[in-house]
């Protein structure tokens with residue numbers, strides 16, 4: 001099964017297995033990874049599942065759609081590699097993906 005590593009702002013890393021088709025947010029919540037709040041449950045309307053997807057995996061993910069892009073404009077601590085983890089689905093190509101988490105979601 002593909003793996004994903006979430007890295008908290010304090011550099012604590014959590015490497016967990018992520019079933020194909022499940023969103024990175026769902027994988028984080030399934031594994032009780034701190035730092036992902038996911039208030040809206042994955043409908044791209046809260047922005048509290050924000051993470052920074054590291055290269056080279058960022059290029060393997062389809063770009064944000066208009067809804068995600070709009071939400072990303074309002075997140076705290078936004079960066080060019082910011083994504084809403086609820087909008088990124090695990091694929092075999094993302095095995096090993098590393099996602100850094102922001103200092104704060106709210």
Ligand code: FES
Nearest residue numbers: 042044046047086
């Ligand atoms: S869980 Fe709310 S925007 Fe991702």
